Amino acid sequence: MNLNVNQENLYLFLPSKVCRMAEMLTEEKNIGIPEAVKEIYLSDTYKILEDESTKLWHWGPVDLYDNMTREREQKE
Numbered sequence: 001m002n003l004n005v006n007q008e009n010l011y012l013f014l015p016s017k018v019c020r021m022a023e024m025l026t027e028e029k030n031i032g033i034p035e036a037v038k039e040i041y042l043s044d045t046y047k048i049l050e051d052e053s054t055k056l057w058h059w060g061p062v063d064l065y066d067n068m069t070r071e072r073e074q075k076e
Helices: 014-029 033-041 044-049 061-075
Strands: none
Touching: 014 033, 014 044, 014 061, 033 044, 044 061
């Protein structure tokens, strides 16, 4: 059994993180889940998260959400 995380199996870790981030975003912005998920997928944080070499997949959803929030604030 291969227990190593690599670019080919990283996708297995992402849905649970995105789900929790979407819940936090819907509460903060009072938007629906589809809109929240879209915002997450379009964020720079997600682009970095889906690259295994960054090891951002080690982060929990709260830290990822905080990072995405800071990213959003910097763009405003």
